[in-house]
Amino acid sequence: MKCFRSHLGVVNVGLALVFCLLASTATRAETVPEPERTPAAQEAPPAQAPPTTGDTPSPAPDEDDADRRWRFSYTPYVWILDKKLTIGTPDYRRESETTFWEALKEWEWGAKLHLELENGRWGVFVDMQAVRLVGYSRAWFLKVRRDIQQFIGDAVGFRRFHFGDDHRLDVLGGVRYMYLDANVDVQFIRTFNDIFTWTDPLVGLRYDKQLHRRWRVETRADISGFGLGSDLTWQVSGQLFWRIGKSRELTVGYRHLEFDYSRNGFRYESTVDGPFFGLRHEF
Numbered sequence: 001m002k003c004f005r006s007h008l009g010v011v012n013v014g015l016a017l018v019f020c021l022l023a024s025t026a027t028r029a030e031t032v033p034e035p036e037r038t039p040a041a042q043e044a045p046p047a048q049a050p051p052t053t054g055d056t057p058s059p060a061p062d063e064d065d066a067d068r069r070w071r072f073s074y075t076p077y078v079w080i081l082d083k084k085l086t087i088g089t090p091d092y093r094r095e096s097e098t099t100f101w102e103a104l105k106e107w108e109w110g111a112k113l114h115l116e117l118e119n120g121r122w123g124v125f126v127d128m129q130a131v132r133l134v135g136y137s138r139a140w141f142l143k144v145r146r147d148i149q150q151f152i153g154d155a156v157g158f159r160r161f162h163f164g165d166d167h168r169l170d171v172l173g174g175v176r177y178m179y180l181d182a183n184v185d186v187q188f189i190r191t192f193n194d195i196f197t198w199t200d201p202l203v204g205l206r207y208d209k210q211l212h213r214r215w216r217v218e219t220r221a222d223i224s225g226f227g228l229g230s231d232l233t234w235q236v237s238g239q240l241f242w243r244i245g246k247s248r249e250l251t252v253g254y255r256h257l258e259f260d261y262s263r264n265g266f267r268y269e270s271t272v273d274g275p276f277f278g279l280r281h282e283f
Contacts (some may be wrong), residue, residue, distance in 0.1 A: 070119050077278035079110035079255065083133055087146055087184055088267035112276070121161075123170075127154040131272065143187040148268075151179040154202060170206040175199055176224045176233065180261070180268065196263065198229030214243040218253075230261040241280065249280040 110132075116125035133148040156174030163169065177199050184192040204222025211217060218241065223234040239253025256273040 070117065071282065073114075073116050073280055073282040075114040075251065075278045075280040077112040077114065077129075077251075077276045079112055079129070079131075079276040080274045081110055081131065081133070081272055082274040084271040085133060085135075085146070085148070086267070086269035087148075087182070088262075088265075110272075110276075112278075114278075118160075122157075122159060124155070124157045127152070127156075129153075133270075133272075145183075145185040147183040147185075148270075149181040150270075151177075153177040156202060156204075158206065166210040168208040170208075172202070172204040172206060172220075172222060174202045176202045178230065178233075178259075178261075182266070182268065192266075194266065196261070196266070196268075198261070200224035200229040200233060201226065216241045225260070230259060232258075232260045234258055239276075247282045249282075250277075251280055252277045 110129060112127065112129035114125060114127050117123060129152045131148075131150050131152075133146070133150075135146055154174060154176050156172050158170040158172050161169045161171070178197065180196040182192070182194055182196070186192075202222055202224040204220065206218065206220040208216060208218045217238070219236075219238045221234075221236045223232070224230070225232040225234075235255065235257040237253055237255040239251050241249045241251045243249050252275065254273070254275050257271075259268060259270040261268045
């Protein structure tokens with residue numbers, strides 16, 4: 001019995017030591033501070049899985065596709081005429097000439113309207129112009145009055161080619177319609193009065209160069225006739241555009257136009273050139 005009690009006392013002492021050790025360990029665990037978490041140790045956002053074949057983004061649209069929208073513009077012009085005419089009838093043939101300053105003084109101006117519709121690299125335009133040429137001359141002792149009214153209408157399609165960001169070249173193809181009302185009054189002899197109309201095939205080129213954000217230049221050359229309507233008709237022009245708003249441009253330029261036409265004893269040769277100016281509107 002004494003032996004049992006002695007062993008029991010030893011066990012009690014051992015248990016007491018064990019409890020003391022456990023309490024000491026718990027106290028240290030509570031007092032030791034938790035180490036700070038560095039930014040590298042912070043949780044990183046979950047990595048995104050690479051896109052599958054179905055999630056692959058579509059390629060960027062082509063520049064030509066981005067520009068493929070309908071655009072419409074119209075430009076009214078006023079043209080100051082410097083002209084030289086040769087008019088021939090079965091009884092009369094005479095040349096006359098009017099300089100730029102005479103045309104400005106006598107208000108012999110022409111009017112023109114340009115309408116254009118384009119979509120990407122393709123487009124069409126219509127040019128309508130009306131000119132009246134009135135003048136007097138003398139053939140020996142006879143007084144001659146001539147009054148020429150002409151209307152020119154061009155219907156043209158074009159294909160555009162880009163060369164860099166600032167250069168554009170349009171290849172032109174279409175038809176040119178001409179209406180000519182000729183009145184020639186030769187004193188004491190006779191009055192010639194007739195109306196002529198014809199249609200010519202037309203081919204040409206148009207070049208556009210962007211000079212600055214607000215400035216650009218455009219040149220055009222075409223030829224028509226080829227003996228199918230007129231003997232030959234051709235023109236060249238150049239103009240400078242200045243953008244004055246989001247959809248408006250002022251333009252000034254110079255134009256040279258020549259006609260050569262003959263039928264049934266009537267001959268009409270015309271060289272008309274001079275400066276023009278207009279206002280372009282775009283939608």
